[in-house]
Amino acid sequence: MNVLMFGWEFPPNISGGLGTACYGIVKGLSEYQDIHVRFVVPKSHGNELSANNLQLISADQISIGRETQLIHRLSNVSFFEVESKLTPYLTPEIYSETLQKSNKKEEITSTTSKGTRIKFSGKYGPNLFDEIANYAIVAKTIAVENDFELIHAHDWLTFPAAVAAKKISGKPLILHVHSTDFDRSGGAINPKIFAIEKQGLDEADKIIVVSNRIKSRLTEQYFIPSDKIVTIYNGIETQVNTEEKLKHRTDKEQIVTFLGRITIQKGPEYFVDVARMVIQRMKNVHFVMAGNGELRNQILELSVKYGISDRFHFTGFLNGPEVTEMLRRSDLFIMPSVSEPFGIVPLEAMQANVPVIISLQSGVSELIQNVVKTDFWDVHAMADAVHGILKHKRLSKVMVEEGKQEVSKLNWTQPAHQIKQVYQNLLLNKAS
Amino acid sequence: MKNVSLYFQIHHPFHHQIFRFFDIGESKSYYDDLRIEREIQDAVINCYLPTNDFLLKLIHKYDGNLKVSFNISDTAIDQFLMYKPEIFNSFRKLADTGQVDFTGSTASNSIVSLADSKNEFINSIKVSQKRTEYYFGQKPTLFVNSDLLFNNQIAHIAAKSGYPAILTNGIKRILNWRSPNYLYCSEGQQQIKILFRNEKLSNELSAILDNANQIEAMKQLGQFFLNLEMIPPDEPILNIFLNYRLLGGKNRIKKQQLFRSFVTEFFNRESYCFNLPRHIIEQYAPISEIGTDEPISWTEGFHSSYYPGNELQKDAIRQLYKLTHKLETTNNTNLKMDWRYLQSSDHFHLMDENHPDYHSNSSESAIFKSKYDAYINYMNILASFKKRLDAENQKVSHQPVRRLKHQQFHEI
Numbered sequence: 001m002n003v004l005m006f007g008w009e010f011p012p013n014i015s016g017g018l019g020t021a022c023y024g025i026v027k028g029l030s031e032y033q034d035i036h037v038r039f040v041v042p043k044s045h046g047n048e049l050s051a052n053n054l055q056l057i058s059a060d061q062i063s064i065g066r067e068t069q070l071i072h073r074l075s076n077v078s079f080f081e082v083e084s085k086l087t088p089y090l091t092p093e094i095y096s097e098t099l100q101k102s103n104k105k106e107e108i109t110s111t112t113s114k115g116t117r118i119k120f121s122g123k124y125g126p127n128l129f130d131e132i133a134n135y136a137i138v139a140k141t142i143a144v145e146n147d148f149e150l151i152h153a154h155d156w157l158t159f160p161a162a163v164a165a166k167k168i169s170g171k172p173l174i175l176h177v178h179s180t181d182f183d184r185s186g187g188a189i190n191p192k193i194f195a196i197e198k199q200g201l202d203e204a205d206k207i208i209v210v211s212n213r214i215k216s217r218l219t220e221q222y223f224i225p226s227d228k229i230v231t232i233y234n235g236i237e238t239q240v241n242t243e244e245k246l247k248h249r250t251d252k253e254q255i256v257t258f259l260g261r262i263t264i265q266k267g268p269e270y271f272v273d274v275a276r277m278v279i280q281r282m283k284n285v286h287f288v289m290a291g292n293g294e295l296r297n298q299i300l301e302l303s304v305k306y307g308i309s310d311r312f313h314f315t316g317f318l319n320g321p322e323v324t325e326m327l328r329r330s331d332l333f334i335m336p337s338v339s340e341p342f343g344i345v346p347l348e349a350m351q352a353n354v355p356v357i358i359s360l361q362s363g364v365s366e367l368i369q370n371v372v373k374t375d376f377w378d379v380h381a382m383a384d385a386v387h388g389i390l391k392h393k394r395l396s397k398v399m400v401e402e403g404k405q406e407v408s409k410l411n412w413t414q415p416a417h418q419i420k421q422v423y424q425n426l427l428l429n430k431a432s
Numbered sequence: 433m434k435n436v437s438l439y440f441q442i443h444h445p446f447h448h449q450i451f452r453f454f455d456i457g458e459s460k461s462y463y464d465d466l467r468i469e470r471e472i473q474d475a476v477i478n479c480y481l482p483t484n485d486f487l488l489k490l491i492h493k494y495d496g497n498l499k500v501s502f503n504i505s506d507t508a509i510d511q512f513l514m515y516k517p518e519i520f521n522s523f524r525k526l527a528d529t530g531q532v533d534f535t536g537s538t539a540s541n542s543i544v545s546l547a548d549s550k551n552e553f554i555n556s557i558k559v560s561q562k563r564t565e566y567y568f569g570q571k572p573t574l575f576v577n578s579d580l581l582f583n584n585q586i587a588h589i590a591a592k593s594g595y596p597a598i599l600t601n602g603i604k605r606i607l608n609w610r611s612p613n614y615l616y617c618s619e620g621q622q623q624i625k626i627l628f629r630n631e632k633l634s635n636e637l638s639a640i641l642d643n644a645n646q647i648e649a650m651k652q653l654g655q656f657f658l659n660l661e662m663i664p665p666d667e668p669i670l671n672i673f674l675n676y677r678l679l680g681g682k683n684r685i686k687k688q689q690l691f692r693s694f695v696t697e698f699f700n701r702e703s704y705c706f707n708l709p710r711h712i713i714e715q716y717a718p719i720s721e722i723g724t725d726e727p728i729s730w731t732e733g734f735h736s737s738y739y740p741g742n743e744l745q746k747d748a749i750r751q752l753y754k755l756t757h758k759l760e761t762t763n764n765t766n767l768k769m770d771w772r773y774l775q776s777s778d779h780f781h782l783m784d785e786n787h788p789d790y791h792s793n794s795s796e797s798a799i800f801k802s803k804y805d806a807y808i809n810y811m812n813i814l815a816s817f818k819k820r821l822d823a824e825n826q827k828v829s830h831q832p833v834r835r836l837k838h839q840q841f842h843e844i
Contacts, residue, residue: 281453360801369785372804380452381805387453388808394747395807 001423003029004148004165005039006139006158010048010056012320017344018178021210021234022154025176027051028235028416035420040142040161042120042135059138060120062145128157129192136160143169150423154178156193159200166203172426175204179341180217186264186338198222206426208232208419210342211363230422233367235412236347252284254390257330257354259323259345260337262293267336267359267376272299274334276306277383285311285390290326292317327352331396332389336376337362346371350407355399357385367410370402434660435669435707435715436698437627439576439599440676441732442480443505443541444472445778450799451809456816462770467797469515472508476516479680484522486679486688490695491529498695499706501533502526502568502676503576505541506560507776509567520567527568533708536561536572536595542775545577545586546727547753556772557593573710574599578777580629580673580730582606584619584723591624597713599671601730602628606722613667615716619723625713626722629673629730633659637694641678641687649690657697665703669712675732731781744783744807751814758821767824770817782806 005026009019022039029035030052037054044058118134139161143151152174153162159175166173181189181197201207201222207229209215215231218224256275260266268289275287289299289312296314303312318326327333333349333356340362347364349356350371358365359376372389374381389396449464491498502523512519526532538544539559544552557575564572575595577586582600590598602612612628636656643649663670679687698704707715741749752774759771781787783806789798800806 277454369790369802371802372808373801380454381450384452384454384812385805385808388804388811391453392747392807392811394743395804395811398743399804 001034001150001427002036002038002146002148003150003152003423004143004146004171005037006135006151006153006162006165007039007041008155008157010039010041010044012047012049013045017342018155020237020344021178021342023049023051024235024237024412025416025419026054027237028412029419030054031413031416032420035423038142038146038148040139042131057142059135059142060117062117062138062141132157132160132196136164139165140168143171149427150174152176152419153200156181156197156200159196163200163203172205172430173203174206174208174422174426175200176208176210177201177214177218177341178210180214180221182217182221183214183339183341184265204228206230206422208422210234211366213361213363213366214341230418232415232418232422233363233410234342234344235415236344236351236407236410238408238411239351254285254331255329256285256287256332256334256386256390257290257326257349258288258334258336259290259318259326259349260335261291262289262296262299264295265337265339266291266293267338268293268295268299269302270336270376270379270382271334272302272306272312273379274336274383274386275303275312276308277379278386279308279311282387282390285386286313287311288313288315288326288330290315290318290323323348324352327354330354332357332386334382334386335359335362336382338376340364347407347410350400350403353400353404355389355396356403357382357389368403368406370399370406372399433668434663434704435712436704437669437671437707437709437712438500439503439535439629439671439673440500440679441503441505441673442508442676444468444475444508444511445505445541445776446507446510446773447799448779448809448813451812451816453812453815456812457819458816460816462773462813462816464799468511471797472511472515475677475680476512476519478682478684479677480519481522482684483676483680483688484519484526488525488529490692491526491531494695494699496529496531497699497706499531499533499708501535501574501709503535503537504564504568505537505578506539506563507541507773509563510540523568527570531708533574533710534564534568534570534572535574535576535599535709536564537576538578540772540776541578541778542772543578543581543749543777543780544775545581545589546749547756549753549756550589552756553589554593557590557595561593573597573713574627581727582626582729583725583727584621585725586727587618587624587626587723588621591618591621595624597625597627597709599627599629599673599709601728602631602671603728603730605726606724606728610720610722611664611667612671613663613669614719615669615712616720616722617718619721622718622721625718627669627671627709627712629671631730633670634673637672638674638678640694641674641690644683644686646686646690650693653690653694653697656694657701660704668716669707741780742784742803744803745780748780748783748807748810748814751811755814755818755821758818758825762821762824764824767817767821774814774817779806779810783810 007022011019011023026037026039029037038057039054040057040059042059044056048056118138120131143165149171151162151165151171153159154176155178162173181193201218201224207218207224209218209229209231210233212231215226215229218229219226258268258271262268278285300314303309327349333346333354335343335346335358337343337359338361342363343358346356346358356371358371358373360373361376365373372385374385447464447467448462451460451462527534537560538556542556544556547553561572573596575590575598580599580601582598587598612630616626618624618626640649640652640656643652679691782800783803785803789800790802800809
């Protein structure tokens with residue numbers, strides 16, 4: 001079967017977990033000879049990773065305008081032509097700054113003899129909503145020019161494009177929800193994004209979510225019937241190089257790591273609280289916040305206020321190899337997320353022989369056992385676990401060994417199999 | 433003639449409460465007193481008192497033919513004393529019928545039999561022996577170790593402490609092709625007899641009594657007796673080990689009816705009788721020697737890899753018994769009492785990922801979310817205990833005050 005898949009990013013050009021997950025899904029599906037995936041991204045950079053039976057389509061290489069004769073037939077298709085510079089990850093302060101900077105409007109189309117092409121940045125920039133709307137316009141063309149039986153789209157950025165493709169082709173639509181705006185914003189949702197999400201979810205024939213946590217979110221906040229939703233947990237790429245853990249300069253120094261965007265969703269202030277409590281009681285423990293985000297300065301101020309700045313460190317944004325190195329140096333990884341749809345980093349930490357503490361408010365906590373789980377707000381429990389794991393070598397050893405074994409089973413084979421089942425069931429239902 | 437020996441187990445541990453590393457060295461109690469009291473009050477009021485009455489009537493009704501044994505753990509005795517001492521009268525009445533045996537165990541349902549120090553184990557057996565005799569008026573003849581733990585060494589020490597018999601779990605690992613339904617004796621120590629809990633029958637009868645659907649339960653009971661018939665006629669001893677709470681609680685009346693039907697049906701058959709272990713070991717001669725060096729055990733509700741245990745359990749047990757020599761010099765009764773409770777096997781059960789607390793969502797009382805939590809909590813308590821011990825040994829007068837009630841009981 002041919003699948004038309006819409007994504008927003010594809011490795012190595014990624015800014016979050018979405019691209020990695022998309023790649024894992026496509027790679028897992030490529031094991032099946034009878035599945036052929038056309039993966040659409042707004043802009044390809046030419047250096048994308050490849051897989052069997054995968055064709056990468058870059059939306060900025062698609063000429064539009066030749067199929068206008070089709071458009072009038074589908075007058076019920078509506079697009080989100082929003083002139084806005086709002087983006088999902090910005091706060092009002094930063095928004096106004098960007099607004100001042102970008103007064104000059106760029107030309108977004110280029111016309112050649114073959115037709116008009118739309119430029120995409122493929123990033124989460126200030127004209128994100130424009131790009132999403134434009135993506136949907138191009139999606140129509142792609143849907144007309146390609147043969148496929150199913151549409152599969154990842155997260156709200158691609159929903160309008162996928163819905164447009166469904167309307168023009170009449171093919172069944174699967175939406176894959178990796179996160180909702182409630183998770184990203186910590187509850188302060190952007191109504192526009194919510195509208196896009198809700199509209200897409202209503203149009204979908206089937207919805208795949210990455211955890212039961214998201215499932216109940218969709219039924220409770222988006223009023224989606226639960227029989228339309230199926231939970232398929234993410235997998236993780238098997239790590240090939242399992243080199244021995246690097247010993248620190250001295251055995252005495254221990255490092256506790258936070259890895260992720262420093263935003264309200266990730267619960268950084270709980271990490272500082274834990275650090276404060278542990279540092280009061282234990283010597284030679286250092287806490288590292290790896291990543292960047294709008295709350296960084298507030299967290300820095302907090303650490304100064306608590307008087308722990310000598311043992312509380314920031315690394316700034318880390319790229320792939322730097323993340324690996326950071327994990328290799330860590331004695332403990334904490335993910336105190338307030339709301340985490342899935343959370344792939346704990347699994348990476350487990351692969352890197354690091355014991356892990358995660359909040360119960362994460363999707364991944366439904367899946368794995370060999371970690372310590374606490375509520376994100378229960379900083380006492382978290383601090384206690386930090387102390388216990390750092391103090392008792394045997395405990396940390398057992399967690400590392402059993403965790404590694406557990407995570408080694410979580411590859412993409414099982415999720416891909418489940419996705420294939422969803423495809424087949426949907427096509428069977430359509431046929432009957 | 434088939435001798436059925438019914439054993440009712442009563443055990444209530446001293447649950448630990450959440451004990452953070454901030455609490456190490458502070459005077460915070462280790463125990464979840466509210467939960468302990470709630471559970472013991474509930475068990476005594478809704479189960480033990482009414483069921484004892486029920487059993488007493490039944491024993492009188494069958495005029496000395498219904499016989500049962502009780503295995504009451506040392507921590508349960510402590511909790512009865514603290515919260516519901518009137519239960520002892522009720523048990524004494526049962527004991528006075530002469531048809532009820534009380535078995536001996538270790539102090540605080542402890543894992544002391546795994547410790548290196550044999551003296552500690554012997555003391556623990558002695559404590560339980562004395563207390564059983566004091567509170568129930570019977571010198572116990574059967575040794576039922578915590579979690580039915582058994583190996584050759586344990587059998588040896590039980591014999592040394594004056595027990596003629598020991599009960600353990602009849603699992604394949606020790607029995608192989610042999611049947612649990614005989615009296616055995618220990619390898620090289622013929623003076624100590626071994627009885628085996630019949631795993632199949634015990635589980636079946638437990639399931640029947642636990643079944644809320646009366647009609648279905650009655651059907652199962654019929655099947656149970658059919659299974660009983662299948663046992664070859666020359667196998668004389670069936671040890672059925674049950675939790676006493678199966679006869680009480682929410683559907684008490686129904687459960688008692690079910691048990692009454694079991695007993696009635698039982699007496700309708702001529703080839704069966706109830707018997708007590710102290711009689712069995714006199715009436716029968718051991719059929720062969722049996723033994724193992726690897727400990728075998730039984731834990732209710734889940735299959736535990738407890739003995740020899742996973743890495744966490746091993747580590748916690750090792751750290752615990754590292755303190756043994758420090759205890760020798762102290763006379764502080766508070767510390768001694770905490771030391772005993774620290775050895776309860778229940779704490780180590782929680783360090784197993786198979787523990788039911790980590791699987792059923794319904795368990796409200798579960799305070800730990802994983803074996804790691806349980807381990808961390810226990811190690812915090814142990815660290816705090818060690819601090820107190822060191823302070824005591826340095827003759828620094830720093831003693832957190834515990835309930836005085838406990839002390840008096842333990843001085844008996």
